[in-house]
Amino acid sequence: MRIVSNVEITGVADKGRGVGRDEGGKVVFVEHVAPGDVVDVRIVRSKTEYSEGYPVHYHRLSEDRVEPFCAHFGVCGGCRWQHVTYESQIHHKELMVRNALQRIGKVEPREFLPILGAERTTYYRNKLEFAFSNKRWLTAEEIEAGADNRANVLGFHRPGAFDKIVNIEHCYLQPEPSNRLRNTVRRIADEQGLSFFDMRANTG
Structure with a gap:
């Protein structure tokens, strides 16, 4: 599959994927990136309205990146955002909600209240299935x-x-x-x- 060069990741989508655009303006969903990254992307699936791929080279790393603390991060399906600061996670999740309501749902709420961050960001679940x-x-x-x-x-x-x-x-x-x-x-x-x-x- 083809490689798209210098894709700037400007936001996030469902399943923790980053969002950018190719040279023609087509949306590209990218795995294992953070908003602010600039990457070359290998396209693995191409649809009429969007493409999907994964990074093969990083030209620039986001300032919001942090070192993941879990040895299984990147291959395990449990966590998708350990490589991004918690403040950035909250910001982009709020943008996802706004996008779902306003752009996709055509709903204009009278007021948006900010997301309340969790007191604990580790060891907070009461149920897991292995x-x-x-x-x-x-x-x-x-x-x-x-x-x-x-x-x-x-x-x-x-x-x-x-x-x-x-x-x-x-x-x-x-x-x-x-x-x-x-x-x-x-x-x-x-x-x-x-x-x-x-x-x-x-x-x-």
């Missing part, structure tokens, strides 16, 4: 190195891959004893030789 699998998600580097994906894992689904599970060692969404319980259950199931679920064969 999945067992006998195949783990491999990174591009692991695939190139010939790594074997046959392993008993317990974690989250990789976005867009129903049969691949990212093995989670530590999750920042839910307070303890969540991590200890998950890791202990995985270890005991492995030690007892229990068959982990095969999502394609529907066995386990």
Whole structure:
């Protein structure tokens, strides 16, 4: 697929994707970027009104970027915005709501109240659902190195891959004893030789 050069990410869309435009003004949805980034984008899907792709080169990084604190960020489907400051997240989520109401819904509210930020941005969830699998998600580097994906894992689904599970060692969404319980259950199931679920064969 073609590469579009120097796409400036000006906003965010659903599912945490960045929004920019190509040289002809066509909307481009881009994974793994932040508002303010300028990137070259490899287009993987092209529709009449928009294209979708992922960055292959960063010309400029956004000033709103921060270092993600989770080792699983980028491959796990649990969090999409750890690489952006919380203040920027709130700002762009408010713009998403305004866009949904005004541009898409053609609704003009009399007043917009600001988003109230959360007191805690980690360990705030009271429910999480994890999945067992006998195949783990491999990174591009692991695939190139010939790594074997046959392993008993317990974690989250990789976005867009129903049969691949990212093995989670530590999750920042839910307070303890969540991590200890998950890791202990995985270890005991492995030690007892229990068959982990095969999502394609529907066995386990």
